[in-house]
Amino acid sequence: MAGKAPESDPVQDAPEVSGPKHSAVGLPAITNALRISRQQMGVKRTALTLLRVNQKEGFDCPGCAWPDPDHRHAAEFCENGAKAVAEEATLRRVTPDFFAAHSVADLAGRSGYWLGQQGRLTQPMYLAEGATHYAPVPWERAFDIVAEELTGLSSPDEAVFYTSGRTSNEAAFLYQLFAREYGTNNLPDCSNMCHESSGSALTETIGIGKGSVSLEDLYKADLIIVAGQNPGTNHPRQLSALEKAKANGAKIISVNPLPEAGLERFKNPQTPRGLAGGGTSLTDLFLQIRLGGDQALFRALNHLLLQTDGALDEDFIREHTHGFEEFAAAAGDGLDWDETLRATGLTRAEIDEALRMVLASKRTIVCWAMGLTQHKHSVPTIREVVNFLLLRGNIGRPGAGVCPVRGHSNVQGDRTMGIFERPAPAFLDALEKEFGFAPPREHGYDVVRAIRALRDGQAKVFFAMGGNFVSATPDTEVTEAAVRRANLTVHVSTKLNRSHAVTGARALILPTLGRTEKDLQSSGEQFVTVEDSMGMVHASRGRLEPASPHLLSEPAIVCRLARKVLGEDSRIPWEEFEKDYATIRDRIARVVPGFEDFNARVASPDGFALPHAPRDDRSFPTATGKANFTAAPVEFPAAPEGRLLLQTLRSHDQYNTTIYGLDDRYRGIKNGRRVVLVHPEDARALGLADGAYTDLVSEWTDGSERRAPGFRVVHYPTARGCAAAYYPETNVLIPLDHTADTSNTPASKSVVVRLEPTGL
Numbered sequence: 162m163a164g165k166a167p168e169s170d171p172v173q174d175a176p177e178v179s180g181p182k183h184s185a186v187g188l189p190a191i192t193n194a195l196r197i198s199r200q201q202m203g204v205k206r207t208a209l210t211l212l213r214v215n216q217k218e219g220f221d222c223p224g225c226a227w228p229d230p231d232h233r234h235a236a237e238f239c240e241n242g243a244k245a246v247a248e249e250a251t252l253r254r255v256t257p258d259f260f261a262a263h264s265v266a267d268l269a270g271r272s273g274y275w276l277g278q279q280g281r282l283t284q285p286m287y288l289a290e291g292a293t294h295y296a297p298v299p300w301e302r303a304f305d306i307v308a309e310e311l312t313g314l315s316s317p318d319e320a321v322f323y324t325s326g327r328t329s330n331e332a333a334f335l336y337q338l339f340a341r342e343y344g345t346n347n348l349p350d351c352s353n354m355c356h357e358s359s360g361s362a363l364t365e366t367i368g369i370g371k372g373s374v375s376l377e378d379l380y381k382a383d384l385i386i387v388a389g390q391n392p393g394t395n396h397p398r399q400l401s402a403l404e405k406a407k408a409n410g411a412k413i414i415s416v417n418p419l420p421e422a423g424l425e426r427f428k429n430p431q432t433p434r435g436l437a438g439g440g441t442s443l444t445d446l447f448l449q450i451r452l453g454g455d456q457a458l459f460r461a462l463n464h465l466l467l468q469t470d471g472a473l474d475e476d477f478i479r480e481h482t483h484g485f486e487e488f489a490a491a492a493g494d495g496l497d498w499d500e501t502l503r504a505t506g507l508t509r510a511e512i513d514e515a516l517r518m519v520l521a522s523k524r525t526i527v528c529w530a531m532g533l534t535q536h537k538h539s540v541p542t543i544r545e546v547v548n549f550l551l552l553r554g555n556i557g558r559p560g561a562g563v564c565p566v567r568g569h570s571n572v573q574g575d576r577t578m579g580i581f582e583r584p585a586p587a588f589l590d591a592l593e594k595e596f597g598f599a600p601p602r603e604h605g606y607d608v609v610r611a612i613r614a615l616r617d618g619q620a621k622v623f624f625a626m627g628g629n630f631v632s633a634t635p636d637t638e639v640t641e642a643a644v645r646r647a648n649l650t651v652h653v654s655t656k657l658n659r660s661h662a663v664t665g666a667r668a669l670i671l672p673t674l675g676r677t678e679k680d681l682q683s684s685g686e687q688f689v690t691v692e693d694s695m696g697m698v699h700a701s702r703g704r705l706e707p708a709s710p711h712l713l714s715e716p717a718i719v720c721r722l723a724r725k726v727l728g729e730d731s732r733i734p735w736e737e738f739e740k741d742y743a744t745i746r747d748r749i750a751r752v753v754p755g756f757e758d759f760n761a762r763v764a765s766p767d768g769f770a771l772p773h774a775p776r777d778d779r780s781f782p783t784a785t786g787k788a789n790f791t792a793a794p795v796e797f798p799a800a801p802e803g804r805l806l807l808q809t810l811r812s813h814d815q816y817n818t819t820i821y822g823l824d825d826r827y828r829g830i831k832n833g834r835r836v837v838l839v840h841p842e843d844a845r846a847l848g849l850a851d852g853a854y855t856d857l858v859s860e861w862t863d864g865s866e867r868r869a870p871g872f873r874v875v876h877y878p879t880a881r882g883c884a885a886a887y888y889p890e891t892n893v894l895i896p897l898d899h900t901a902d903t904s905n906t907p908a909s910k911s912v913v914v915r916l917e918p919t920g921l
């Protein structure tokens with residue numbers, strides 16, 4: 162029934178298991194999307210809302226960052242996009258009465274699923290020091306409280322301003338401007354936990370931390386390697402692009418420890434064949450790699466390419482690259498095949514087959530996501546992918562390139578707008594020139610460093626523009642204790658989540674508009690803009706009436722807060738910005754390269770493409786002025802005898818920490834989330850029957866242990882020695898210091914665990 166949330170927390174842990182599926186989408190995807198949408202929104206609103214997703218006059222889907230094709234279907238959404246929309250456009254409401262009925266301690270005892278199911282936040286709420294319940298607070302008073310705390314700090318660096326990647330370009334630009342005029346670069350964001358490793362590796366090697374391909378390139382590729390990504394669940398519209406590429410003759414190699422249904426076979430719901438027929442088989446070669454074995458795999462391919470006559474694009478290497486000799490010396494001679502096969506879990510024949518496909522392809526693209534970015538050696542792994550593409554000149558020409566597939570719908574745009582704890586000096590110079598204040602130059606805290614600073618009492622105010630910090634971050638117990646030490650925690654949010662229940666001495670919840678909603682300011686109705694995973698910028702306009710008359714937009718919240726905190730001293734026209742977002746875009750146009758004439762260009766329904774030097778003209782804005790080969794030693798994680806390597810990943814019914822439902826349809830799991838997928842032979846060796854219950858115990862180098870109790874063992878065809886369980890439940894297992902070198906991203910895809918039968 163629409164509008165009604167569950168009263169009690171449902172039993173989450175009665176998982177029913179039926180084995181993995183071998184195809185994705187098709188009719189069940191539509192039925193499931195409509196069922197969840199109707200539960201949240203009712204029938205009429207479901208129809209009205211879903212027809213607006215990703216249309217040229219509509220709003221950008223708050224799901225993933227996959228780009229929209231030029232020729233859009235009437236319903237350009239996918240099952241999981243529909244769920245993201247339903248979650249936001251729900252008719253359920255969290256009112257002051259709800260907070261009066263539920264103490265913070267009560268909320269802290271609820272599951273993330275239950276919290277999210279309560280509906281949209283409707284009024285600003287304040288938790289006074291020592292209070293047991295949140296109480297309604299007028300907006301002005303809420304801003305005064307934040308201003309009081311921020312102006313009372315002994316240094317602006319005692320404040321942390323987190324962002325999750327749904328924030329629009331306009332709001333993000335204002336938010337970083339406010340933080341920097343206030344005086345800090347402490348702007349950690351979800352990207353620190355996500356594609357930071359891609360950004361680090363790509364900036365160093367090709368000079369820009371973004372992907373180099375467009376959708377058209379995918380359609381033209383001969384070979385697409387999808388490594389460490391589960392598009393069937395996390396980027397379902399990517400399957401349509403892969404299907405089209407295949408129809409044009411492309412081959413696909415999937416590199417994954419799990420046989421993911423979406424990559425096996427796609428039943429396109431937009432075509433009769435997809436709905437009623439067998440669908441399209443996508444993967445031509447499945448490489449069932451061990452967790453963290455990708456660097457070794459790409460190194461082996463590179464070694465073989467270096468040994469094959471005529472395999473290299475020598476002109477490209479000579480004209481456009483740097484460091485080839487050194488790389489060839491490291492990768493060309495002697496490869497330790499025993500080590501390669503151990504690291505990858507593959508056979509020599511499988512690697513040779515992949516090589517044949519690589520040699521047969523003139524245009525190759527590598528797509529990747531969290532399976533490559535969340536390991537200790539993620540940055541060298543992604544550099545090795547770049548080496549692989551450079552060897553055959555697969556960058557900066559049609560049908561070829563790097564394709565890191567972003568997560569949150571505007572995470573890439575937020576970074577472009579300056580949400581970054583280590584801003585480029587040129588960006589700060591441009592801010593200084595445009596606004597006439599001296600931005601701080603010292604680097605700020607990323608996510609992990611922000612947690613340490615809170616833990617150590619060096620950070621005292623935590624402000625979040627969206628997201629669910631305590632659930633998304635590693636080392637849950639450490640992180641929650643760290644956040645509880647803050648003087649004030651503030652969350653600008655659409656929905657209730659655990660971060661509202663784990664608070665500093667005082668706390669505020671500031672409810673905001675979602676993408677789907679009309680944004681009316683005094684100059685009239687506003688739109689915002691976003692940038693997708695392929696560097697396309699376009700407008701997003703909500704149409705629904707806001708969930709409550711008390712909501713403020715994210716730009717309005719930043720403007721009002723900035724005026725309170727910075728007062729008369731501010732040189733920035735905050736009032737004007739709030740009134741008319743076009744005035745924000747005028748400033749972005751003057752500060753951020755590629756946004757010249759922003760207001761005029763974004764008026765085009767298709768939006769516009771941002772410049773990308775390697776893609777546009779094969780120039781590489783790196784330190785050497787060329788694309789850089791890099792030669793790093795091959796690394797891979799190893800689990801000691803009797804232990805497994807655990808990856809923490811998403812089920813089909815969740816959006817990060819937002820749990821839509823309790824099923825993971827493609828993996829054959831229903832009605833529960835506390836499951837651990839283990840290869841049947843590994844499970845037998847550990848004496849664990851399918852259906853047995855086990856605690857997951859992670860073992861850390863300093864001898865400490867962390868425990869996540871009560872997971873149902875599921876015998877599952879994952880790579881040998883590897884296990885998988887859902888995040889955020891498993892974040893408790895990941896030590897804060899277990900991060901990727903260089904990017905400092907929590908290494909959530911390689912955690913050494915012991916499985917201990919529950920109750921022993």
Ligand SMILES: Nc1nc2c(c(=O)[nH]1)N[C@H]1C(S)=C(S)[C@@H](COP(=O)(O)OP(=O)(O)OC[C@H]3O[C@@H](n4cnc5c(=O)[nH]c(N)nc54)[C@H](O)[C@@H]3O)O[C@H]1N2
Pocket residue numbers: 224225226241355388389390391392394395396416417418419421450451452453454455530531532533567568569808809810811812813815816817910
């Ligand atoms: N519906 C939905 N959509 C989403 C999200 C969501 O939660 N729900 N989240 C969004 C966000 S923020 C992001 S970042 C993306 C995440 O998108 P994904 O990266 O697809 O998300 P994960 O579930 O973490 O899946 C990781 C995949 O990599 C594989 N993998 C794990 N370790 C390795 C490895 O060492 N090597 C290789 N080759 N493969 C490995 C796993 O088996 C799995 O298939 O999706 C975005 N879209």
Ligand SMILES: Nc1nc2c(c(=O)[nH]1)N[C@H]1C(S)=C(S)[C@@H](COP(=O)(O)OP(=O)(O)OC[C@H]3O[C@@H](n4cnc5c(=O)[nH]c(N)nc54)[C@H](O)[C@@H]3O)O[C@H]1N2
Pocket residue numbers: 324325326327328351352354355356531535568569626627628629630633634635653654655656657658673674675676715809810811816817818819888889891892895909
């Ligand atoms: N173990 C493990 N940990 C991980 C990962 C993993 O694979 N394994 N993945 C990491 C990745 S890739 C990411 S991106 C992070 C995600 O980290 P976050 O981005 O912090 O987490 P989300 O769950 O996406 O945030 C959900 C909340 O955002 C708020 N929200 C939704 N829409 C809006 C909006 O329009 N405006 C505002 N202001 N708020 C809104 C809602 O209140 C909702 O509860 O988690 C990371 N953590």
Ligand SMILES: [Mo]
Pocket residue numbers: 351354355356567568569
């Ligand atoms: Mo992400």
